Amino acid sequence: MAGAATFSGMKAALILIGKRFASSLLTLLLVSMTIFVIAQLLPGDAAQEALGQSATAEQVAALRHEMGLDRPAPVRYASWLSGMVSGDPGQSLVANMPVAEVISSRLPNSLLLAALTALIAVPAALAIGIGSAMNRGGRIDRALNITTLSMVAVPEFLVATIAVLLFSVELRWLPSIALVSDEMSWGEYLRGVAMPILTLSVVVIAQMARMTRAAVIDQMDRPYVEMAVLKGVAPVQVVLKHIMPNAIAPIVNAMALSLSYLLGGAVIVETIFNYPGLASLMVNAVTSRDMPLLQACAMIFCAAYLILMLIADVTAILANPRLRAQ
Amino acid sequence: MIAVSLQKAKALPLSGKIGLMLVIFWLAIALFGPMLAPYPVGAFVAYDVFDGYSAAHWLGSDYLGRDVLSRLLSGARYTVGLAAAAAMLASATGTALALTAAVGGPRVDEPLSRFMDMLISIPSKIFSLVLVAAFGSSLPLLLLIAAITYVPGNYRIARALAVNLVQMDYVQVAKARGEGRFHIAIAEVLPNMIHPLLADFGLRFVFIVLLLSGLSFLGLGVQPPDADLGSLVRENISGLGEGALAILAPAVAIATLTVGVNLLIDALPGRGKGR
Numbered sequence: 001m002a003g004a005a006t007f008s009g010m011k012a013a014l015i016l017i018g019k020r021f022a023s024s025l026l027t028l029l030l031v032s033m034t035i036f037v038i039a040q041l042l043p044g045d046a047a048q049e050a051l052g053q054s055a056t057a058e059q060v061a062a063l064r065h066e067m068g069l070d071r072p073a074p075v076r077y078a079s080w081l082s083g084m085v086s087g088d089p090g091q092s093l094v095a096n097m098p099v100a101e102v103i104s105s106r107l108p109n110s111l112l113l114a115a116l117t118a119l120i121a122v123p124a125a126l127a128i129g130i131g132s133a134m135n136r137g138g139r140i141d142r143a144l145n146i147t148t149l150s151m152v153a154v155p156e157f158l159v160a161t162i163a164v165l166l167f168s169v170e171l172r173w174l175p176s177i178a179l180v181s182d183e184m185s186w187g188e189y190l191r192g193v194a195m196p197i198l199t200l201s202v203v204v205i206a207q208m209a210r211m212t213r214a215a216v217i218d219q220m221d222r223p224y225v226e227m228a229v230l231k232g233v234a235p236v237q238v239v240l241k242h243i244m245p246n247a248i249a250p251i252v253n254a255m256a257l258s259l260s261y262l263l264g265g266a267v268i269v270e271t272i273f274n275y276p277g278l279a280s281l282m283v284n285a286v287t288s289r290d291m292p293l294l295q296a297c298a299m300i301f302c303a304a305y306l307i308l309m310l311i312a313d314v315t316a317i318l319a320n321p322r323l324r325a326q
Numbered sequence: 327m328i329a330v331s332l333q334k335a336k337a338l339p340l341s342g343k344i345g346l347m348l349v350i351f352w353l354a355i356a357l358f359g360p361m362l363a364p365y366p367v368g369a370f371v372a373y374d375v376f377d378g379y380s381a382a383h384w385l386g387s388d389y390l391g392r393d394v395l396s397r398l399l400s401g402a403r404y405t406v407g408l409a410a411a412a413a414m415l416a417s418a419t420g421t422a423l424a425l426t427a428a429v430g431g432p433r434v435d436e437p438l439s440r441f442m443d444m445l446i447s448i449p450s451k452i453f454s455l456v457l458v459a460a461f462g463s464s465l466p467l468l469l470l471i472a473a474i475t476y477v478p479g480n481y482r483i484a485r486a487l488a489v490n491l492v493q494m495d496y497v498q499v500a501k502a503r504g505e506g507r508f509h510i511a512i513a514e515v516l517p518n519m520i521h522p523l524l525a526d527f528g529l530r531f532v533f534i535v536l537l538l539s540g541l542s543f544l545g546l547g548v549q550p551p552d553a554d555l556g557s558l559v560r561e562n563i564s565g566l567g568e569g570a571l572a573i574l575a576p577a578v579a580i581a582t583l584t585v586g587v588n589l590l591i592d593a594l595p596g597r598g599k600g601r
Contacts, residue, residue: 030444041460146341149592153584155536157543157559158577164566165574264451268540272563282452283544286459294459301452309447 016317024310031302032084036077039291084299090292094285099296103278107300110270110277114262117197121204122255128205129212129251134239136217144209151206156268160199167195196273200265207261211254218250219243249319256312260305342593348586356406359399367400368392368551376562376570386571389562394572397558398579404554405580408465408538412472413531419473420480421523425511427481428488439485446478454537458546468547472534479533483526487519528591532584539580555580 064070071079083089089099132144167174174194219225220243228242229235263279270280282297284290335346355362364384365371370391377387385394423442427435445453457471491497492515500514541547542556553561558576565573 027444027447031448034444034448035456038456038460146589149588150581150585153532153536153588154581155539155543155556155577155584157540157556158581161559161566161573161577169567260449263449267451267455268543271544282455283546286455286546289459291459294456298448298452298456302448305449306447 013317017314020310020313020317024306028303028306031306032081032299033077035295035298035302036080039295040073080295084296089296089299092290092293094288094290094293099293102281102293103296103300106276106278106281109275110266110279113193113196113200113266113270113275113277114259116193117200117204117262118259120197121201121208121259124201125205125208125212125255125258126251128209130216130239132209133213133216133220134235136220148206148210151202152210154203156199156203156265157272159202160195160269160272163195163198193275196269196275199269199273200262203265204258204261208255208258211258212251215247215250215254216243219247222246249315252315253312256308256315260308263301263305337595338590338593341589345586345589345591345593348582349590352402352406352583352586355399355402357403359402363393363396363399365393365396367396376565376568376572378571385575388558388570388572389564394558394575397553398555398576401553401555401558401576402579402583404465404548404552405535405539405556406583408469408548408554409472409531409534412469412534412538413476413527415469415473416476416530416534417480417523417527420477421484421516423477424481424484424488425515427485428492428515429507429511435485438481442478442481446482450475450533450537451540454541455546458541463541463546463549465548465552468538468541472538475537476530476533480526480530484519484523487522488515491515491518525591525594528587532587535580535584 061070069076080090087100091097092099092102095102128144128148132141135141174191216239225238225242228238233242266277266279267283269275270277271283274280278297278300282294282301285294285297335343338346360367371383371387371393373391375387375389375391377383377391379386383393383395385398388394388397423438427438454471454475457474461467461471463471488511492510497510497514500510505514538547538554539556539559542554543560545560548554548557550557550561555576559573559580562570562572562576
C-alpha cells in the first residue's frame, strides 16, 4: 500500500519535473531568438566591418554573399542555432578563430572559479543563515541582518578594491592580478585566484545567508517546532533534527537562486583581476563588437542561469510532501 | 503633509533613519553638487597625481591631477539622475503593462506574461551587455537599456499585486457599474498597490545604480568627457597599487548610496515581499 502510494507520488513528481524541463528548453529557445534579434539590430554588418569604409558597394555585397549574410533572417537564425547546438557557433571576428576554440580555452577557468566560490560560500552562508535564525530578533541577528543587507548592495568593485588594498598593498600576501597558466601548481593557482574568490563570495554569501535565514524561520513558526521546544529538546537539536530535514529543500532552492548572482558578479570580478574567464571574454566581445562570440557567451550564461533555476524548482517539487505522499 | 512625513521618519528604526539620511544626502548632492565643487570638473589643479587628502584637496587628486571631490560632486548627478530616471521608466512601463494584463483578461495576460518570463530568465548584466553591444552607450541609450533590463522584474511584482486586486469585491462592483477597463486599472487597482510598488521602485533604483556603475566601470557605460561614479573608479584604476583615495572615494560613494536606499526600504513598514 505504502509502496504503491510512493510510486504514484514519484510518477507525479517525475511528470512535473519533465514539464519543468521542457519549459526550460522552450525558454532557452526563446532566449536564443531574442539574443539573435537584438544582435541583428546592430547597424552595418560583419562584411561592412571587415572591409572598412573604403570598400565599394559591390565588394561588400560579394563578401556578404560569401559569408551568407544576404540570406533572410530566419534562415540565418536556423543555421546559427544548429551551429550552437552542434558546438560550432561560428567564427570570432576579432580573434579570427572558431568561437568554440576561444570559448573552450576560457570556460574551464570560469567553472573552476564558480565551483571554488560555491565551495566557500555555501558553508559560510549556511552557518550565518542558521545562526541568525536561531538568534531571531536578538542582537546578533539584527547585526547580521544589517550587514548582509548592506553587503548585497555594495558594488563588487568596491569589495575588490578593498581586498586589493588590504591583502596585496598593505599586507603583501596576495598578487593583485589573477595570472593563470597551465604550468602553475595548485598552490600557486589558489594564491592567484584567492582574491577573485573572496570578492565573489562576499556578495553571494550575503544573498544566500538572507535566504537561508528566511527558509529556517519559515519552519520555526510551524507547530511541530513548537511541540519539540515544549518537549524540552535543546535548541541546537531542534534545529538539526527537526528543522533542517524540512528546511533543506527551501535552502537548496535558495542556494541555486543565489548562485545565479555569480554570473553577474563574475563580469566585474574577472575584469578587475584580469582573470581569463568567460565573463571577461564577453566584455571584450562587447568592446570589440564581436557579435558571434558575444552571442555564444550570452547563450552559455543564459543556459547556466536556466540550469540553476531548474535545480531550484526541481528541489521544490521533490520536497513537496503532497507529491511524495499522494 | 511635512509634519506627517516627519512623524513617519521618527518612527523608523535606527537603520532606517541612517538610510533616510544617506538618501537625502545623495539627492542633495545630485541637485546641488556641481555648485559646491571647489574646482572646475576638468581642471588640472594639483601638482601631483594620486595625492592623499589635504586642505586644498579634501579627497586628493586623480590620475591626471584633477580634484577628486569636484569630480565626485558632479559625477553623482549622472549616477543618481540616470538611475532614478531609468527606474521610473522601468516601473512605469512594467506597471502599465501589468495593469493591462490584469484587466485585459487571459488573452492579453498569457502572451505578455510568457514574454516577460522569458526576458527575466536572461541575467540582467548579460542582457544589458548584449544591448550595449547592439545599441552603443550614449546617455539616452544607457537610460533606455537600464530601463528595459528591469521592466520584467517590476512587471512580475505589479502583475501579482494587480491580479489579486482585480478579484476584490469593490473592483467587481465597479465592473458591474459598467466602468471601462482604463478606469478600473487607474482608479480602482493602481491606488491600492502604490506602497509595495514604491518599495519595488527603491529596489530597482539600487539594481540600476549597480548596473550602470558596473557598466561604466567596464568602460561600457557613461563615456568621457562625462563621468559618473563608476567611470571615476575606472579612470583611476591605475592608482590601485598605491591605494589612492581617488579610486576608493567614488566606490565608497556608490556603496553609501545603494546601502542607504536598501536600509530605508528594509525599515519601511509593510514593505513588499520578494523581488
